[in-house]
Each structure stands twice: as C-alpha cells, then as structure tokens.
Amino acid sequence: MDRVEQPLKLHVIPYLSDGHMIPLCDIAILFASRGHQVTIITTPSNVKTFQKSLPSHLHQYLHIHTIPFPSQEVGLPEGVENLSGIPDMDKLSRYTQAMTLLQPLIEEVVEHDPPDCIVADFMYPWVEELANKLRIPRLAFTCFSLFAICAMKSVMASSIHGGSGSFLIQGLPHPIRLNATPPMTLREGNMKEILDIQLKSHGLIVNNFSELDGEEYTEYYEKTINHKAWHIGPAYLIRKTAQEKAERGQGSTVSVHECMSWLNSKRDNSVLYISFGTISYLPNKQLYEIASALEACGHEFIWVVPEKKGKEDESEEEKENWLPKGFEERCIGKNKKGLLVKGWAPQLLILEHSAICAFLTHCGWNSIVEAAAAGVPMITWPVHGEQFYNEKLVTQVRGIGVEVGATEWSILGIFDRESVVRRESIEKAVRRLLDGGDEAKKIKQRAREFGDKAKRAAQEGGSSHRNLTALIEDLKRLRDNKF
Numbered sequence: 001m002d003r004v005e006q007p008l009k010l011h012v013i014p015y016l017s018d019g020h021m022i023p024l025c026d027i028a029i030l031f032a033s034r035g036h037q038v039t040i041i042t043t044p045s046n047v048k049t050f051q052k053s054l055p056s057h058l059h060q061y062l063h064i065h066t067i068p069f070p071s072q073e074v075g076l077p078e079g080v081e082n083l084s085g086i087p088d089m090d091k092l093s094r095y096t097q098a099m100t101l102l103q104p105l106i107e108e109v110v111e112h113d114p115p116d117c118i119v120a121d122f123m124y125p126w127v128e129e130l131a132n133k134l135r136i137p138r139l140a141f142t143c144f145s146l147f148a149i150c151a152m153k154s155v156m157a158s159s160i161h162g163g164s165g166s167f168l169i170q171g172l173p174h175p176i177r178l179n180a181t182p183p184m185t186l187r188e189g190n191m192k193e194i195l196d197i198q199l200k201s202h203g204l205i206v207n208n209f210s211e212l213d214g215e216e217y218t219e220y221y222e223k224t225i226n227h228k229a230w231h232i233g234p235a236y237l238i239r240k241t242a243q244e245k246a247e248r249g250q251g252s253t254v255s256v257h258e259c260m261s262w263l264n265s266k267r268d269n270s271v272l273y274i275s276f277g278t279i280s281y282l283p284n285k286q287l288y289e290i291a292s293a294l295e296a297c298g299h300e301f302i303w304v305v306p307e308k309k310g311k312e313d314e315s316e317e318e319k320e321n322w323l324p325k326g327f328e329e330r331c332i333g334k335n336k337k338g339l340l341v342k343g344w345a346p347q348l349l350i351l352e353h354s355a356i357c358a359f360l361t362h363c364g365w366n367s368i369v370e371a372a373a374a375g376v377p378m379i380t381w382p383v384h385g386e387q388f389y390n391e392k393l394v395t396q397v398r399g400i401g402v403e404v405g406a407t408e409w410s411i412l413g414i415f416d417r418e419s420v421v422r423r424e425s426i427e428k429a430v431r432r433l434l435d436g437g438d439e440a441k442k443i444k445q446r447a448r449e450f451g452d453k454a455k456r457a458a459q460e461g462g463s464s465h466r467n468l469t470a471l472i473e474d475l476k477r478l479r480d481n482k483f
C-alpha cells in the first residue's frame with residue numbers, strides 16, 4: 001500500500017443496479033487499497049449483496065452508510081431494492097419513483113459529514129448541485145466504455161430519424177457503422193441530459209484500461225468533448241484470490257466447486273460461456289433458439305439464465321417451457337456437453353478458467369472488460385442501452401470478437417422482444433469462432449494480447465495504476481488548496 005500522510009475522505013454513491021454497483025464497489029476498494037477513507041452509501045438489501053465481498057484486510061478504510069429504501073412508499077416488495085430484481089414495467093416505474101425518493105436521504109448523509117470528494121454514478125446527475133453547494137469535487141462514474149460515450153455523444157449531435165437499417169456514426173476516429181438505430185431515449189431526453197451534466201463534473205472515472213478504449217478515444221473525449229477521463233480499470237483485478245472473485249455480486253446459485261470441477265474436466269480452450277448479465281431477460285422463444293443452436297454446434301458450454309424474480313404472472317409451466325424436449329437429459333450434467341446455471345454464476349472465475357475459449361455476451365460493459373482482461377474472445381449479442389456501441393469496439397475496432405447479428409435495440413433488457421435471433425445465425429457465429437480457421441486464430445491471439453495489456457495496466461507502473469495515482473494527487477491538491 002502507498003504511504004499517505006493525509007488520506008482522502010471519499011463518499012461513494014452507487015446506482016442501485018448490479019451492473020453499476022459491482023464495479024463501483026471495486027473502485028471503492030481500489031481507493032481503500034491506497035489507504036483512503038471510503039464510505040459507500042446504499043440501502044439495506046444492497047449492503048447484503050456486496051458487504052461480504054469487501055476484503056477484510058481493508059475494513060479500517062471501507063465503511064458503509066445505510067439509508068432506508070422506500071419500499072412501502074412506492075409499493076415494492078420488501079428487499080427488492082435493485083434494478084436487477086425488477087421483472088416488469090410496473091415494478092420498473094415503482095423502482096424509478098423510489099430512486100427519486102432516495103435523493104434527499106443521500107443528500108442529508110453527505111451534507112451532515114461532507115467528504116473531500118463525491119464519487120457518484122453518472123445516473124445521479126443531481127449530485128452535481130450537491131457537490132457545488134458543498135464546494136467539493138464530484139467524480140462521475142460511468143459503467144459505459146469511453147468509446148460508447150464518444151459514440152453516443154456523436155449520435156446525439158447528429159439528426160437520426162427513427163426506423164431500422166444501418167447508419168454511419170459521424171466524426172469518430174474510426175468509421176463505425178451500426179446495424180440498429182438507437183431508440184429515441186438514447187438520443188434525446190434523459191440520457192442526453194445525464195451525459196450533459198456528467199460533463200460538468202470534475203472528471204469521469206471509467207472502469208476500463210486505456211489500451212482497450214484506445215488513446216484515440218481518450219483524446220476525442222478530452223479534446224473534442226472537452227472533459228477529463230480517468231481510466232482506472234479493470235477494477236475487479238484488485239480482487240486477487242479466487243474467494244474474493246467468487247464473492248463478488250449476488251452470490252452463486254451453482255456451487256463454485258461444482259462449476260470449477262465441471263470446467264476442470266474439460267479440455268483447455270473448449271468451452272463457450274454464455275451470459276446476458278443481470279437485467280436482460282430473453283423471452284422463452286429466444287432461449288429455445290439458443291439451446292437449439294448449442295445442440296447443433298456440439299461445442300461444450302456453460303449457459304447462465306438469470307431468474308426473473310418477482311414476476312407473478314408467469315406460471316411454473318411457462319417458466320420451464322424454454323428448452324427443446326429432452327435437452328437437459330441429453331446435454332446437461334457431469335459428463336455431458338453443458339452446464340446450465342439458473343441464477344447467478346461466478347463469472348470472473350469462469351472467464352479466467354483455461355477451459356473457456358469464448359464468451360457469448362450481451363455486451364454489458366462489465367462483461368466485456370472482464371472478458372478482455374481474461375483474454376477471452378467474444379461473440380457479441382447486444383440487447384439494450386449502450387451495448388450496441390460496445391459491440392463495435394469489440395468487433396470493428398479491436399477485432400476481438402464476432403457479431404451474432406442482433407439488430408433489435410430494446411429500451412431496457414427486461415422487456416420481451418418482438419423478434420428472435422435465429423438458431424442458424426447463432427450457430428454460424430459460434431462456429432466462426434470455435435471451429436478454428438485463420439480468422440478465429442487471429443481474433444483469439446488479439447484477445448490474449450488484450451488480456452496481457454489489462455493485467456499490466458492494473459499492476460504498479462501500469463496505465464490504470466498510474467492514472468489512479470494521478471487522480472488521487474489531483475484530489476489531494478484540490479482539498480489542500482481549498483480555503
């Protein structure tokens with residue numbers, strides 16, 4: 001640990017969704033590992049999710065301030081305090097209402113005991129005003145790649161009219177062509193306002209290593225968009241032991257031991273890992289297509305299917321009606337081709353296992369940076385949000401993945417989708433990467449190189465390590481010059 005004479009005092013405010021909270025807690029650990037005092041402000045059931053995963057040797061630096069979640073006020077069931085537990089539109093609007101009610105509670109905590117700096121998720125734009133009032137810097141944490149933000153800003157500045165079809169994003173360092181038109185919500189309205197207010201913050205913290213976004217996009221963000229960005233990831237690499245990695249997030253529904261011994265029984269570079277993250281629930285007909293493609297390819301796989309908690313109108317029969325007849329008997333089990341995880345999987349450990357050869361991913365940013373850091377090439381299948389931009393970074397810009405050909409851009413992953421990606425397209429993409437050949441070899445080689453770069457970035461002297469040091473120095477200067 002670095003010597004620090006006067007540690008910084010930081011308040012960290014994660015957005016209540018696993019994909020935002022998990023990396024921001026890792027970032028809290030990063031600051032604590034440098035000897036700074038960090039307080040994470042969150043609600044009771046979210047504390048339960050991450051508390052056990054905070055390294056015990058850092059307990060003197062990591063604190064938690066719990067505020068009540070307004071479950072009764074908005075009519076959400078007790079304990080549903082995270083977007084990842086929200087199954088439908090009705091509960092989504094209640095959750096959004098709850099998030100608004102949390103604002104004064106968080107403000108009160110921060111105002112009562114002001115820190116030297118607030119590190120808040122960019123989805124809380126109101127923190128800007130709070131930080132100004134207290135005359136302290138606010139760092140905006142984004143759970144997107146910087147590449148995606150640059151692309152979004154460019155799309156927001158140009159006039160795209162609805163409809164489908166492909167189009168070219170103007171003005172980026174690479175000619176990026178999207179095969180799906182971003183929905184209005186990602187071009188105007190709330191997201192535009194959030195990104196505009198993000199630009200007023202002291203700077204942006206990115207859970208990526210600068211080599212993956214690339215110098216050209218850091219420069220584009222800093223010079224063209226005119227805002228400072230610090231790449232300090234992949235933040236999860238602060239977790240060194242298998243236990244620290246396994247304990248991150250909701251907690252595995254499959255026994256970690258069972259999962260690892262299944263993988264240990266497989267050849268190196270032979271297993272496809274499939275996961276759509278924490279809020280993308282595919283309809284049964286889509287799951288059926290995936291299962292059919294997997295069976296047709298004949299490759300080994302670990303497939304994670306998240307549980308849709310709290311969805312009352314789905315019968316038991318419906319819940320199980322998404323696999324071809326006899327699929328589990330034929331494919332799933334100890335000496336068979338597949339492992340099916342219904343719920344939460346130890347993703348970091350899976351990705352780092354030598355048996356894994358590729359990751360079929362929904363392109364959530366955390367999943368991409370975790371795969372890149374593990375040196376695992378990707379089959380990209382974006383679903384919603386900024387994931388269609390992330391896909392292009394992986395496939396068109398860095399060449400570490402192939403596309404499945406998804407073109408339907410949902411507003412959020414929890415909504416049922418109109419069309420499906422057909423089994424033939426899935427099979428084709430899987431074969432392209434797993435059946436071998438020159439193209440696959442090159443993609444795998446590049447992915448391995450990014451894995452090495454990620455690990456070097458996080459080590460002492462590496463780019464992310466240096467960026468964190470520079471950021472800390474900057475914050476100390478601001479604190480010490482305050483009068």
Ligand code: UDP
Nearest residue numbers: 019249277278279344345347364365366367
């Ligand atoms: N994750 C996990 N096990 C699971 C599902 C997700 O560990 O079964 C973790 C994953 O490693 C990542 C995060 O949850 O850190 C999901 O974030 P991402 O940005 O990939 O997707 P989102 O869920 O936000 O769409």
